Amino acid sequence: MARSGLGLYLHLPYCPARCPYCDFNAKRYDHGEARRLLAGLAVHLERIVPLAQGRPLDTVYFGGGTPAMLPATELAALLARMRGLMGFTPRAEISLEANPGALSRGKLAALRSAGFNRLSLGAQSFDPGLLKAIGRGHTPDDTRRAAAQARQVGFGDLNLDLIHGLPGQSPAQAAADIAAALELEPKHLSLYELTLAPGTPFGRQYRPGQPPLPGDDEMAAMEQHALAALEAAGLERYEVSNFARPGMECRHNQNTWAGGDYLSLGPGAHGHLSGVRWAWLSDPAEYCDAMERGEEPHAFREELSREQRALELIMLGLRTTHGVELAPLAALLGTDPRRMYGPAMAQLQARGWALVRQGRLIPTPAGLAMADAAAALFA
């Protein structure tokens, strides 16, 4: 996996409403608080500039939440400030997450001309009943319209997010979602399985594998069909949940998974620089308070040991089809990783979950399906 340059993740935590399955740092949009946060972000951006040490940004990712809920002028102003303060590499990837219901052609055109060049649409499903059941306010036609308008204004790099395993979803409905998504010819598709996060309404309401959630056999059928259909459409799997046309992988995420450096801004946003990682305070009001007092809004900051860094590289690498590069791991550990992780690597291979090839530990399709269990062998 190519390791990119410096990234920057910006978290904007506002959404039209809170979805019943969501455990992200997100909340209902509050205009007054959003204005205060934008002012705080402008201050924080200036403060983090020295961390870049003169390196221009190679990837910028506006995530959330639903960042596209904010006015295009505000998003454009933030991006222009970043460009002015840190600079962008010539082929910088600048992504924006968006809810299909929050977009118009004019807004998309303004965002594209501001410099955003990758749009990630939270389609989730193309079944109106399922969208309603998961608390999404947009319709399948909103997604189709947003994708078409995005393309018209020059967003060639379009991602669609889908979720499988929704309450009451059959394998046929999941297959129809994949077909509907492919009709929009995205360059990238992220396919997530619904997770029942504790503390969410869905986490309290449902049990994994119990009706109305699909059972294990139905989930396996959905996954099998999705893998085949996406591959047939030229979208190659490059991470457990991510598929792209060759060359259209999300470089921001690839950099993160490869242990690269990325700065962060916004409530709850995580960052990493050369083995030091941190997260900012997740509550927007506390984050803004810290900005106004001139304090660093750290929720935590920790220096990782070499072993911790190595383990992270292994865990993240085992979720990608590129796998884990052994040479950087050896450089980090100061010894051959086979000496430190021999038993775990042998187990992986004995279970058919990974191969050692071309200086990499590469997960097999079975290993990708068992990525968490594979990583646990190293813990």
Ligand code: SF4
């Ligand atoms: S739109 Fe996304 S981030 Fe916002 S509440 Fe729903 S799932 Fe969470």
